[in-house]
Amino acid sequence: MSIIELLQRSELFSGLKPEQIEQIAALGHEVVYNAGDAIIREGDPSDEMYVIRSGMVEVLVSRGVIPDVPGPPQLTPLVRLGQGQFFGEMALVDRGARSATVRCAEDGTVLYLIPRQAFWSLCDDNHHIGYVVMRNVAADLSFKLRHRNLQVRLTGDES
């Protein structure tokens, strides 16, 4: 699957014309991770988002903040994301610090990294691209929230 095909099959870019997707594809590059690798860490600055080309990642959040306790924070898994999904998109919306840690869950997971600043510049130049992507980001965040609600309902987990 080419990068163009990957982006065409990602909901993030659903509704864009092929030439617009080509413009987005020109902004980023591929990165490869192995199982256990930290891709982004909760609290870190956010400068890019990722589309999963193949493999699987795991989204985790830390339980509480206890600065006096040495060692890495205890992480709770929230969800796994597979091919065609994207993460780091909240950085596009709020420019805040990373809200969660994302760890690679399968060896050889291939991601497509899109730098935030370059993407914002493209959206500033083409408001239609910006509108469509922001609509899709909102729809995806809504889907993830519905998934989380079902998870609480069916498992009783309120972490």
Place this chain on the structure above:
Amino acid sequence: MIYKVSYVVVDKPNLGAIVNLDTPPRVGDRVQLGDGLFEVTEVIDLLPPREDFSYLHVTCRPVQEAT
């Protein structure tokens, strides 16, 4: 059509997943989530389809409990 699927495993917090599939999951299918194998017990439309995407929720249970 691309099927965007939310998987939740009953009584197994933190094992859920979101993936895109080319064919819709069906009750009785088996799916690998993490290190475990699970059986699909329920498939429902989560949202109305939009453009090329269909949005589904799948409930699973561990295969060990099903046998």
